[in-house]
Amino acid sequence: MNNSFGINHIIQFFLLVALQVLLMDNLVLYSMGFCFIYVAFLLFLPLTINRVWLLLLGFLVGFSVDVFYDTMGIHAAASVLLAFLRPHVLNLLTPRDGYDSSDAVNIHVMGTRWFLTYAFTLILLHHAAVFFLETINFQTALYTLAKTLLSTLFTGIVVVIIQLLFFSPKRERVDYR
Template identity: 70%
Template sequence: MNSSLGIRHIVQFVVFVALQILLMDSLVLFGTGFSFIYIAFLLFLPINMNRVLLLFLGFIAGFAVDIFYDTMGIHAAASVLLAYLRPFILNLLTPRDGYDTNDSVNIHVMGWRWFLAYALTLILAHHTAVFLLEIFSLDGLSAAVPKILLSVLFTGVVMVILQLLFFSLKRANR
């Protein structure tokens, strides 16, 4: 990883966590749907990322949110789960020709269907972990399911908007 790539990811980390803490904490859809924008940092990392580094970054991202939300490790656990599952999902969605070494998760490069399958699967796993750890029993499962589904939809829409705004077609062609 060259230094400009590393600096870009550090800036993305700070921006996504800051947006989560400052903006998305107060945005709730119908009192049920939450958007966890900080996971965009993990979703948009390069495809060939080292797995151990990915797990560490997942923990750091989730722990940073846990500190500000006072959630006692719920986001850290869910983010580590997302980081753990990410390589498996990428393997399942590998194109016929495989990934290029320079490929990153970009809706313009990989296409809509690939990006939505990738993002929604990982967002569903993350949000399920967050809300099930939050209730910490299966008794509240009926209340958690609408929260999970609406939050996955809300976060998925935000991820697509982020991709269209900040990951331009010009950068995809470089």
């Protein structure tokens, strides 16, 4: 990995966690729709990242949010689940020609349909883990499911907006030496 790659992702980590803690904590739709923007950090990591690093980064970003939200590891567990499932979802969505080693998770490079399927699948799994771990009660399963779906939609829309605003339409070249 080169230095610009590392610096870019470190800045992205701190920026997304800060946005989550300072802004998104207070932005709730109808007491049901929560935006967990910090998952974008895991979604935007390179396609060929080492799985061990991916799991460690998943724990780190989830634990960072848990520290500020006082949620006893719920976000860490859900983020590690997202990090664990991410390579499997990427394998399911592999294009016929495969991924290019220089491809990045970018809506402009990979295509809108690919990105929406990728992002919404992982966001839905993450949010389901967060909300069902939070309640651990199946008596309120319909409410929890509604909360999961609305939060997934909210987070997904914000992630797409971030991709459209801040990610370059041209192919990003990444050097993994």
